[in-house]
Amino acid sequence: MIKAGIVGGTGYTGSELLRLLTAHPQVDIIAVTSRADAGTPVTAMFPHLRGHLDLAFSDPEQTCLDNCDLVFFATPNGTAMRQAGDLLAAGVRVIDLAADFRLPDAHLWERWYGMVHAAPHLLDEAVYGLPEINREAIRTARLVANPGCYPTAVTLGLLPLIELDDIAASPIIADVKSGVSGAGRKAATPLLMAEAGESFKAYSVTGHRHQPEILTNLRRATGREISLTFVPHLVPMVRGIEATLYACWQGPRQDLQAHYEARYRDEPFIDLLPGGSALETRSVRGTNLCRLAINEPLDAGVVVVQAVIDNLVKGAAGQAVQNLNLMFGLDERLGLEPMLALVP
């Protein structure tokens, strides 16, 4: 059994990790830390886990995680970068579900995240944990940067597209929409149900932190600079991300459906729908799937790719479990099956 620790288990990525890991046949959760809630039984905060986890939150200062095989950081940005080094030195592998190791360039990171990076020397080693582009590197990684939720959906939707020379020079539009759980379990007025309910809005229109992460992914994959406009929106629902992605043919059209099918044929967590389909977020709710659909409406020379994920699963905790499976030589799908969305 793999001994896993979770630092910061009281947010949504943390609780979703707990949901998935308690059901994982090869993982024992040996510690879940929380500074504010140390001593509280996990099931007192998360009654839906009653009967599945007999553990209390422990004080991070008093919790030795050195005997873990793997530690997940489900903390705010800026925590993992201060603690990962010691754990790695102690032989513990690390998956950070926050943003600390997602960008390869400390200066770029500092500009977007507004703090000094505490471990720039680890950035080279960190492997970006999107299996669909980095599967082999993840297997042997000591430190995995689990992708952001928007970057997961947008990158998986765009990857095959921008590999085509006749698209790549196009300005790309990513109009993305997320349920409110994407913003985390922090008490903030704009996330109140009385604020976010029965309304739809755009936000961060002048620039969002996931923009440089997506651009990094696309640049790595293609070796090119991509022009991307990324506008996030908040949907009055709890879970789910939908990305509608637009690009223009710059040369002769190709058969995109066949191209995507070929690109993702062996991916266990990607499901490409028939051409002309439209997607809904609930079709992946609770699962680690990314579903994709391609359209070229009305012959305008514009390609429309839709991607949907569950932001807390493929966009966070599920992808982290997928990475754990890869890192420990397990079947990539272990603990993530059956992939049956909760519909309705």
Added chain:
Amino acid sequence: MIKAGIVGGTGYTGSELLRLLTAHPQVDIIAVTSRADAGTPVTAMFPHLRGHLDLAFSDPEQTCLDNCDLVFFATPNGTAMRQAGDLLAAGVRVIDLAADFRLPDAHLWERWYGMVHAAPHLLDEAVYGLPEINREAIRTARLVANPGCYPTAVTLGLLPLIELDDIAASPIIADVKSGVSGAGRKAATPLLMAEAGESFKAYSVTGHRHQPEILTNLRRATGREISLTFVPHLVPMVRGIEATLYACWQGPRQDLQAHYEARYRDEPFIDLLPGGSALETRSVRGTNLCRLAINEPLDAGVVVVQAVIDNLVKGAAGQAVQNLNLMFGLDERLGLEPMLALVP
């Protein structure tokens, strides 16, 4: 007092008309027809109108509307085109809230709406009822085609933009989102709360009827052909439309904020927010306002315009009342003030 009749008063555009007209100081509702519910008191179906309307639905076959000053059609597509001619001949003015008279070309209409047009001879006379582009023509119109909800939001958002030569050649993306009331009060499985709740989806990705209506508006306004990609989405909320509109500069940039301000300075129902703002649909809930915000994020050469309306007010019944006011020489805002959205 203006004597008004409503044909087909049991849907959402009909009930919203009733809500607005019962409070309008210059209008008397003298008949509301419904084939299926003839004889039923209106307040039995719509208890929220109790105390404000002492009228029963009447059978359309047995209701003479010739003594109305104005008849609203809040019917499915295909009804007004069969009845408008007789009413006009009887000296009654007509506002159709459905699509029958929105497109100038009967063939184009028939292709999108899947039926033969019963009154192509009226298409030339019909005035497209978007006051912001047709105010003077509406004042004297006998027959007004009240715009669709998406076309209202998208047209108002794009109009000033495409008047600029250095934008107009750009492929334009309209990523639009609507609450479920936009689909009307018809019993259809996809509109059930158990289907549409807690999920977000795209639909009609291969082509939507409002696309040719928007293109007609933009062409009329500019005399140019515009390349528009229009993808509608369904939001798990009741009221509201948000349009995020994207275009690329094809020449030197201009001060868009100032341009929009100049264009819409005297419009009573358009509110342009300061640059860099982001909009939420609830800020116009229950009002006839269209709020707009302009952004040019991250210097990518892409312009992002956001428009929000209440689909049942500025997108339907409120705009119809605005048109009534114009047609009868009243203050355009009568019955539509105060413009205070219900927030939260």
Added chain:
Amino acid sequence: MIKAGIVGGTGYTGSELLRLLTAHPQVDIIAVTSRADAGTPVTAMFPHLRGHLDLAFSDPEQTCLDNCDLVFFATPNGTAMRQAGDLLAAGVRVIDLAADFRLPDAHLWERWYGMVHAAPHLLDEAVYGLPEINREAIRTARLVANPGCYPTAVTLGLLPLIELDDIAASPIIADVKSGVSGAGRKAATPLLMAEAGESFKAYSVTGHRHQPEILTNLRRATGREISLTFVPHLVPMVRGIEATLYACWQGPRQDLQAHYEARYRDEPFIDLLPGGSALETRSVRGTNLCRLAINEPLDAGVVVVQAVIDNLVKGAAGQAVQNLNLMFGLDERLGLEPMLALVP
């Protein structure tokens, strides 16, 4: 014009007061205070008021409210009791929308609200602002305690019932449900949309502060001790309270429908539906109405009374405006018409 000040204008009762008062023909809002947001234009926080209110939040320490005719406290519990005395001494009338003056007994208040009462000497003077039981006293009151949202719905639903000797001895059950705006605009984890959305729950099952307020009302009205079990629930919606009230006949049945009709015949804000009706909260959304319906299902000897209100209107700001109208000799309905709910 009545000069009104609002202390604490950044919560939901405050913003709803702003919505109603900006449209009130006899009120000028001359100051809105907020310690945290002093200097911010009100419309920067509440964009839905753009165009209707040209005022910034002012620092309460630097705002003299002595020249107001009326000051509303839309503050947390414990603020009005420290400031009302000085305002009254300066000749300013006061309506407290919080709980400070709702209970006649300072000790009872202190037990439920967990703080020392700072103005017990004002409790005798304070008039409980439920016009349906205290209309005459409100007209001349200097200090009005605006009722709580649950107590408004439950009291109006039960009043005629417990006036009947053959009901009053019955144990009464009040199963009440509220939308999330009832908890206010404070950043608290349980009120996040990701917590409260797509779920329904009971809370405060061991005792809720509105229980003694309701009991006080019922005791005042009848001179009897009533046995009341009150269980509040949280509904995944923004606005609305529904109370389902149960009591058992202890003697021969009477015609309840006729009894309620007689009791509420002249009340402008109470609407009794025909017997056998069922109510929905949206039928009063945005209005100051309380709608009631009575049922005696299946001859079990149990009476079921349903009451619905909009918690922010009749349950808070609307009732405060109704009280203002009474206090200043205006038509009770001024600024509260038309009473047309926003449906759907």
Added chain:
Amino acid sequence: MIKAGIVGGTGYTGSELLRLLTAHPQVDIIAVTSRADAGTPVTAMFPHLRGHLDLAFSDPEQTCLDNCDLVFFATPNGTAMRQAGDLLAAGVRVIDLAADFRLPDAHLWERWYGMVHAAPHLLDEAVYGLPEINREAIRTARLVANPGCYPTAVTLGLLPLIELDDIAASPIIADVKSGVSGAGRKAATPLLMAEAGESFKAYSVTGHRHQPEILTNLRRATGREISLTFVPHLVPMVRGIEATLYACWQGPRQDLQAHYEARYRDEPFIDLLPGGSALETRSVRGTNLCRLAINEPLDAGVVVVQAVIDNLVKGAAGQAVQNLNLMFGLDERLGLEPMLALVP
């Protein structure tokens, strides 16, 4: 492997059965019928099952179910009673998820369901499929009447209570609330999101079909007549039932918490929370659990029991799978674990 057929697989109980059975290790689904959608691949209607079920809906007239080991009826009321006899004669066991066999008395059934019962001779044989009261009878049953969703929650909440002599004579109040999926996947106006969203309502206040089913359960369990008032409400959410149940002590109080614990100690799908807890429906979302909590607020002599279930799982398809497990000698929990609710 158990060969299972599903008659009427296009509703919510049908699709939930498909979700659970495709993941069940001992069941093969060999046919799913639908008159209206015969020929359509199941995953075309339910894309969330893509990759898990390679089957098309088949025409019920042309589908021989005689080689099934078990047939589920996920049909409207009135279908199973016409077909169950032939299947039983062919040696096929039957679970009806509709109401045809839930009441022991054909006359009572006909009164509430408004049609003639086609198989009154099977009513004696039918076993009411609530394992917590009928476990042994279910094991050997040929025909199981799967309980209604409300009756499951209310019966499990009340059973231990009414076994106490000092409660049983009390009038009992069941104030129950359901998400919209409880009404099924039928296109009906009141179930539209634009009708049911952002609103809360009572319905069937004059009498609901689940009332006699609950009374039958309570009578069977105790041998007494119980006085029950049952008022259902519709919550603007998709899944979940909450029942708040009220009764009054008629004699000396007992330790209810201990009594419930003893009664349900060995039940795999019942979870009793500590005294003073309050429950939320999401804590059981997607699971076959019934969670219970007991309170005696404010010493009023009134007992408050809360029960929550997922109406589509323990209230329908999950309970049917639990019954299948019992009928075929399997572990009762097979295919229903892990019991981890999807939260948030």
